[in-house]
Amino acid sequence: MxxxxxxxxxxGYKESGTLENSKEAITYAISKSYIDGVEFDIRITNDKKIxxxxxxxxKYRNKRYRVSNTNYEELNQIYVKKYRTSLCxxxxxxxxIPKKKYVFLEIxxxxxxxxxxxxxLIYHTIKKYPSKRIVIISFLYKYLRYFIxxxxxxxxxxxxxSHFFEWRVYFRLYLTLKLTMISLDKEMVQRKNSTRILKxxxxxxxxxIHHSSEIDHILHQIGMNTVMKYQEHIYIxxxxxxxxxxxxxxxxx
Numbered sequence: 001m002x003x004x005x006x007x008x009x010x011x012g013y014k015e016s017g018t019l020e021n022s023k024e025a026i027t028y029a030i031s032k033s034y035i036d037g038v039e040f041d042i043r044i045t046n047d048k049k050i051x052x053x054x055x056x057x058x059k060y061r062n063k064r065y066r067v068s069n070t071n072y073e074e075l076n077q078i079y080v081k082k083y084r085t086s087l088c089x090x091x092x093x094x095x096x097i098p099k100k101k102y103v104f105l106e107i108x109x110x111x112x113x114x115x116x117x118x119x120x121l122i123y124h125t126i127k128k129y130p131s132k133r134i135v136i137i138s139f140l141y142k143y144l145r146y147f148i149x150x151x152x153x154x155x156x157x158x159x160x161x162s163h164f165f166e167w168r169v170y171f172r173l174y175l176t177l178k179l180t181m182i183s184l185d186k187e188m189v190q191r192k193n194s195t196r197i198l199k200x201x202x203x204x205x206x207x208x209i210h211h212s213s214e215i216d217h218i219l220h221q222i223g224m225n226t227v228m229k230y231q232e233h234i235y236i237x238x239x240x241x242x243x244x245x246x247x248x249x250x251x252x253x
Contacts, residue, residue, distance in 0.1 A: 003228055005036040006245050007104055007237040009208050010054065011093075012038060014239040021052035023088045030097055034245040037102025037133070039207075039237050042090055044110060044118050047071040050090035050125055056108070058082065068111055090125055099131045104155065104237065107138045119146045126152070135181065141174075148178050155181035155205055160188045175200040181235070183207055186218060194222040198230035207237035212247035219251070 008015070011025030012035060018024040021040045029038045041054045049072035057066040060078045067075065072087070079087040090105075097103055105126070110118050123146070126134055136147040137155040144154040156179050158171075174182060175196060182197045183205025197204050204227065206218060215236075227234055238244045 003224060003231075003233050004248050005102065005233050005235045006034060006241050006248075007037045007039050007102060007205075007235055008035050008241050009039055009237050009239045011040050011052075012241060015241055019083050019085055021054060021088065022083075022085055023092060024085060026088075026093055027096065029241070030101055032241065035101075035241045037104060037235075038097065039104035039106065039137070040093060041106045041108050042122070043067045043108050044114075044121065045070060045072045045075055047073075048118075048121055050122060051075070052088040052090065052093055054108070090122070091128075094126070094129050094132060094134075097132060099133070101133065102235075103132055103134045104137050104235075105134055106157070107136065107140075107143045109140070115142070116146075119143060123147065123150055123152075137181075137183065141177065144179065153180040155179065155183050155203075157183050157185075157207070158188060159185045161185065171196075175202065181205050183235070183237070186214065189218050189221045191221055191223050191226065195226055198227060201230070203231055203233070203235065205235040205237065209236055209238040209244060210240060212240065212243040215244060215247045215251070 008029040010020035012029030013020040013025040016025055016028035026038055029035050040052050042050050043053050044050055045067055046069050053067060057064045058078055060082050065078055076087045135153045135155050137157055138144055139157045141156060144156060147154050156174060179202060181203035186206055186209060189206055194204055
């Protein structure tokens with residue numbers, strides 16, 4: 001099904017058997033022709049290094065090291081001891097990614113007092129790579145608003161679990177914002193929601209798909225014929241890119 005782009009969740013770690021958000025996971029993902037792009041999470045250390053990590057802290061030997069309160073060198077030493085690989089920085093991740101691959105860069109929660117400074121730090125890093133297909137993603141619109149003002153593609157993540165009341169109340173408002181894409185938790189996928197996103201000239205994303213059996217249900221819910229009326233593609237973020245790709249190819253026969 002040509003209208004679907006396959007995005008590897010947290011760098012494609014699960015399929016490759018590597019650590020999530022690691023250089024090894026990203027290297028694997030970008031080497032596969034069936035993977036259209038990678039998604040990974042970023043946080044900022046105490047000494048302003050942008051690193052790829054999902055959780056706000058690392059637990060090692062009964063002690064927690066919060067990313068935002070720890071300098072990169074110390075955090076990396078702990079990371080290497082625990083995971084036997086180095087903590088990847090944003091520049092290390094971006095540099096080898098081919099121009100044709102999408103980069104879905106999720107900004108995790110940051111210190112509200114340092115938001116402006118940290119958003120600027122991320123911006124000045126990614127603008128070094130103007131040829132990369134970078135999409136800034138977040139659950140927080142205030143982060144995305146900054147990058148909209150800088151001309152970057154943006155994607156708002158919506159989750160039924162963590163924002164049940166908020167997304168229902170503000171969904172119409174989200175549709176009018178200058179977002180490039182809205183990505184729905186797979187539990188939120190309904191034809192009505194999907195069609196409204198597309199009608200408002202927003203690209204549609206769906207996350208996080210683990211099993212190929214989920215694809216049939218999702219595509220039935222959104223209706224690919226409806227999708228193709230408004231957009232060329234939808235974007236599926238998955239922990240199992242190869243299985244999802246193979247299922248899509250089979251459905252396309």
